[in-house]
Amino acid sequence: xxxxxxxxxxxxxxxxxxxxxxxxxxxxxxxxxxxxxxxxxxxxxxxxxxxxxxxxxxxxxxxxxxxxxxxxxxxxxxxxxxxxxxxxxxxxxxxxxxxxxxxxxxxxxxxxxxxxxxxxxxxxxxxxxxxxxxxxxxxxxxxxxxxxxxxxxxxxxxxxxxxxxxxxxxxxxxxxxxxxxxxxxxxxxxxxxxxxxxxxxxxxxxxxxxxxxxxxxxxxxxxxxxxxxxxxxxxxxxxxxxxxxxxxxxxxxxxxxxxxxxxxxxxxxxxxxxxxxxxxxxxxxxxxxxxxxxxxxxxxxxxxxxxxxxxxxxxxx
Numbered sequence: 015x016x017x018x019x020x021x022x023x024x025x026x027x028x029x030x031x032x033x034x035x036x037x038x039x040x041x042x043x044x045x046x047x048x049x050x051x052x053x054x055x056x057x058x059x060x061x062x063x064x065x066x067x068x069x070x071x072x073x074x075x076x077x078x079x080x081x082x083x084x085x086x087x088x089x090x091x092x093x094x095x096x097x098x099x100x101x102x103x104x105x106x107x108x109x110x111x112x113x114x115x116x117x118x119x120x121x122x123x124x125x126x127x128x129x130x131x132x133x134x135x136x137x138x139x140x141x142x143x144x145x146x147x148x149x150x151x152x153x154x155x156x157x158x159x160x161x162x163x164x165x166x167x168x169x170x171x172x173x174x175x176x177x178x179x180x181x182x183x184x185x186x187x188x189x190x191x192x193x194x195x196x197x198x199x200x201x202x203x204x205x206x207x208x209x210x211x212x213x214x215x216x217x218x219x220x221x222x223x224x225x226x227x228x229x230x231x232x233x234x235x236x237x238x239x240x241x242x243x244x245x246x247x248x249x250x251x252x253x254x255x256x257x258x259x260x261x262x263x264x265x266x267x268x269x270x271x272x273x274x275x276x277x278x279x280x281x282x283x284x285x286x287x288x289x290x291x292x293x294x295x296x297x298x299x300x301x302x303x304x305x306x307x308x309x310x311x312x313x314x315x316x317x318x319x320x321x322x323x324x325x326x327x328x329x330x331x
Contacts, residue, residue, distance in 0.1 A: 063261075202282055246280075
């Protein structure tokens with residue numbers, strides 16, 4: 015009888031442990047080193063490192079496409095008029111008695127009248143930049159060259175510019191980016207059962223996985239060095255996941271650049287926690303209510319025993 019009870023007890027413990035391990039992800043149908051399980055309907059089997067040359071890496075960087083302006087980018091905009099004026103440093107020769115010789119001209123630039131356009135301009139939430147007296151210009155979704163042309167065409171339609179007779183070819187618009195606020199990537203670190211930390215960084219165009227994790231001062235203490243990957247965004251839910259497994263030990267300790275991928279705008283670098291920590295967290299969460307309940311029960315029993323002892327001590331012989 016005792017052996018049967020003991021067997022049932024250990025079977026119950028085994029079932030409980032199996033449930034906990036299953037909840038923390040220890041029962042995978044495909045073992046993947048350095049990446050998660052492929053769960054997309056169009057991807058089967060374990061995810062492996064892509065063939066050389068198919069994904070840009072540290073020693074095979076690519077140039078990103080032309081930058082597209084979007085809120086809340088910070089732009090540098092400068093607008094000037096180009097004019098041809100006589101050279102102020104020219105001195106008329108003494109031989110020119112009849113003053114027939116004309117002074118040579120030089121090209122100069124001067125600011126716009128009424129209000130100068132020069133400085134930092136924030137792309138507002140509606141996708142426009144405010145130029146003060148000259149109004150607002152929609153720039154979201156345009157490249158830098160297209161943004162400059164849009165501002166130029168907007169100014170040429172202004173009544174003030176028309177009255178001054180400014181020629182279209184004499185109006186110069188310069189646009190550059192001060193802060194790339196609309197293009198970012200993310201580093202997500204697993205807390206081992208205690209949530210996830212998300213770090214957002216602006217894209218610069220040449221950072222790789224090691225640069226991205228260097229911005230977070232390396233891996234947290236609970237991170238698994240063998241379970242890091244880059245999740246590249248997909249346009250549709252039914253498309254295959256673009257998961258790039260990262261060999262952290264190879265990148266840092268051996269200088270292998272195969273998985274030190276170049277980061278693209280919108281990439282998610284996920285750092286999973288060690289499974290033993292996740293298991294420990296799950297066990298702690300499940301056993302904590304039991305421990306509290308047992309603690310309250312034992313405290314009540316102790317108080318009850320002390321109360322009975324005190325009552326018995328004062329009882330009459």
